[in-house]
Amino acid sequence: MHDISTGSGPRPSRRTLLTATAVAVAAIGAGGTAQAAPAGPTGDRHDGAARHHDRRLRALISRMTLEEKVGQLFVMRVYGHSATEPDQADIDANLKEIGVRTAAELVATYHVGGIIYFAWAHNTRDPHQIAALSNGIQRASLGRPRGLPVLISTDQEHGIVARVGKPATLFPGAMALGAGGSRSDARRAGAIGGAELRAIGIRQDYAPVADVNVNPANPVIGVRSFGADPEAVAGMVAAQVKGYQSAGVAATSKHFPGHGDTEVDSHSGFPVIGHSRELWEELDAVPFRAAIRAGIDAIMTAHIMVPALDPAGDPATLSHPILTGILRGELGYDGVVVTDSLGMEGVRTKYGDDRVPVLALKAGVDQLLNPPSLDVAWNAVLKAVREGELTEDRLDESILRVLRLKAKLGLFDDPYVSDRGVDRTVGTAAHLAAADRIADRTTTLLVNKENLLPLSRRTHPKVLVVGADPASPSGSDGPPTSVLAGALTELGFSATALSTGTAPSAATVARAVAAAEGMDAVVVGTYNVTAASTQRTLADRLAATGVPVVAVGIRNPYDVAQLPGVNAFLAAYAWTDVEVRAAARVIAGRVEPRGKLPVAVQRADDPAQVLYPIGFGLSY
Numbered sequence: 001m002h003d004i005s006t007g008s009g010p011r012p013s014r015r016t017l018l019t020a021t022a023v024a025v026a027a028i029g030a031g032g033t034a035q036a037a038p039a040g041p042t043g044d045r046h047d048g049a050a051r052h053h054d055r056r057l058r059a060l061i062s063r064m065t066l067e068e069k070v071g072q073l074f075v076m077r078v079y080g081h082s083a084t085e086p087d088q089a090d091i092d093a094n095l096k097e098i099g100v101r102t103a104a105e106l107v108a109t110y111h112v113g114g115i116i117y118f119a120w121a122h123n124t125r126d127p128h129q130i131a132a133l134s135n136g137i138q139r140a141s142l143g144r145p146r147g148l149p150v151l152i153s154t155d156q157e158h159g160i161v162a163r164v165g166k167p168a169t170l171f172p173g174a175m176a177l178g179a180g181g182s183r184s185d186a187r188r189a190g191a192i193g194g195a196e197l198r199a200i201g202i203r204q205d206y207a208p209v210a211d212v213n214v215n216p217a218n219p220v221i222g223v224r225s226f227g228a229d230p231e232a233v234a235g236m237v238a239a240q241v242k243g244y245q246s247a248g249v250a251a252t253s254k255h256f257p258g259h260g261d262t263e264v265d266s267h268s269g270f271p272v273i274g275h276s277r278e279l280w281e282e283l284d285a286v287p288f289r290a291a292i293r294a295g296i297d298a299i300m301t302a303h304i305m306v307p308a309l310d311p312a313g314d315p316a317t318l319s320h321p322i323l324t325g326i327l328r329g330e331l332g333y334d335g336v337v338v339t340d341s342l343g344m345e346g347v348r349t350k351y352g353d354d355r356v357p358v359l360a361l362k363a364g365v366d367q368l369l370n371p372p373s374l375d376v377a378w379n380a381v382l383k384a385v386r387e388g389e390l391t392e393d394r395l396d397e398s399i400l401r402v403l404r405l406k407a408k409l410g411l412f413d414d415p416y417v418s419d420r421g422v423d424r425t426v427g428t429a430a431h432l433a434a435a436d437r438i439a440d441r442t443t444t445l446l447v448n449k450e451n452l453l454p455l456s457r458r459t460h461p462k463v464l465v466v467g468a469d470p471a472s473p474s475g476s477d478g479p480p481t482s483v484l485a486g487a488l489t490e491l492g493f494s495a496t497a498l499s500t501g502t503a504p505s506a507a508t509v510a511r512a513v514a515a516a517e518g519m520d521a522v523v524v525g526t527y528n529v530t531a532a533s534t535q536r537t538l539a540d541r542l543a544a545t546g547v548p549v550v551a552v553g554i555r556n557p558y559d560v561a562q563l564p565g566v567n568a569f570l571a572a573y574a575w576t577d578v579e580v581r582a583a584a585r586v587i588a589g590r591v592e593p594r595g596k597l598p599v600a601v602q603r604a605d606d607p608a609q610v611l612y613p614i615g616f617g618l619s620y
Helices: 014-020 041-062 066-072 088-097 103-110 127-142 174-180 183-199 230-246 277-282 285-293 320-330 356-363 374-386 392-408 419-425 429-440 480-490 506-516 534-544 557-562 577-588
Strands: 074-076 114-117 151-154 156-158 250-256 298-301 336-338 444-448 462-467 494-499 521-526 549-553 568-571 610-612
Touching (some): 041 392, 066 392, 074 103, 103 114, 103 127, 114 127, 127 183, 127 419, 151 250, 151 392, 156 183, 174 183, 174 429, 183 230, 183 419, 183 429, 230 250, 230 285, 250 285, 250 336, 277 285, 285 298, 320 356, 336 392, 356 374, 356 392, 374 392, 444 557, 462 506, 462 534, 480 494, 480 521, 480 577, 494 506, 506 534, 521 534, 549 557, 557 568, 568 577
Parallel strands (some): 074 114, 114 151, 250 298, 298 336, 462 494, 521 549, 549 568
16 A cells, blocks of 8 residues: 555645645636637626636746746656656666656656656556555646646556556447447446546546547557447547546547548558548548537547648648648637657658657647657757747647646646545446446347357356457456456356467467367457468367357457358457456356447458448347
8 A cells, every 4th residue: 555645755735735836826726727608698707717717827827937838748758656766677767768767857857747657667556556656746746836737647548558457447448339339338438437547646538539440451540449430439439528527537539630541550650541521521520529519628639641631741740731720720629739649650750859849839739748759859849939930929828728627627726646535436346347337238249150159058068268368458457368268167167268379370279179179169269360360270270170169359340251160259349358258248148249330341352342231230
């Protein structure tokens, strides 16, 4: 247990906190946003309050040095489980990449407005540790002259992208929720997930994904999307926005103007989206418009080129026509715009790391996320202002948006969290039960030859579970073959697990075939099967034994097109415990398969033909 109320230093009193952030802000509170208001007297009062709040925030900005202003625009990674006493390996990593030893030094040196948590940076070991880290970061910032609270963020999409793991509650990911089709479930997942993030000091979540995944070959979005129908995606996005934000966490829809139709991963390349302006309006824009109507707090940009929206050949992150012309002007959005990570190749292909942050601000961005070298990026912005390429007024415009968001999230009132709040909120029995109930409505049955499913414990008691075991997204659950075998055993079967990997060798396939001898059924967990994949060979060889084969797609539902020989196929949409266990309950008949495909599956031999349309799903 960590003492997160006080941590490694005295916690500033309420008076000290308000003084550090200027007494003028004391009354901002949770209403410190400037939102569109209804017409009439109520709207006039709202507008007046918003102007009053803005005056107080502008007073804060006027007291900031130029260096402090530049810092407010950056959201940076930092290694370590503690703000002041990280492990030596994390100190070494910080010195190498950032030039500081700790999160506290990062705040002191660069005055950063935000910090992003990653599991690989050792920020997210357990809920109490995360809460203590959050408190330590806030203390470090607020203890400085003119110190401001830090907006702490992470990517907690659930499903295949999750930075905070067990014992926190993990929900099905976006495509699974899309298969469930319940906006109520999507909102509930957002509300619970948001409440748990807020309890550990994370006030901004880079979710939900608003991309419409119309390309089965998309290597970076896929099951992170709610589906391929723009209206259905829009409904789920709006529901999640409302859920997260009802819990006091800023939702962030991404990746504007839409990353759903690409075969290139912007982490490693520079995707080009060939949609016409008309198609963009009908497809990609729809969920973002819905997010804006739902009051989205932030929108994240994509490092993609969309020639129909900006023929200059720049990534959207650096495009004034896209961010200021379309997002701000045509869509009427005036909230925070944050870049995707500036360390990704998609934004570094055309310009150097010193030009990217300056061009992003000129395009209309407010927050610069995770540059590869903070020293280079921070000094580039500072230089651009000093030399007149950027004006201080331009910085003030973005800082005002960031401070409005911090005020809305209550960071000026009380940025700290407590042990009691963690214990009362994170991973509670009620939250875990809600996640299971939601997952039970997502599993999708696509093939069920001769009504093999549900499996009977009387006729098929002995089950072999084989397949891929990808690393846990959060580092806290799995491996899926063991989890699935364990769940089936709990449900009354005698199940054995054998991990065969994503590219099983001939020897591994032979070992699995031998293990299937004497079994009553084999369950195969598949992961992104292609025509040349040896996972397909494994499924075919197992089917040839005559033992019934049930395939469970633990990522993309498109696997089913490559597996004509299996007796049954279920789409689970992720390999996390909550989704794998739900698939086990469907296999055993404890729950009915209720999911419906949120994307179309094309035929493997003729992709122009649809094998299973959007909305397809069998039941018992």
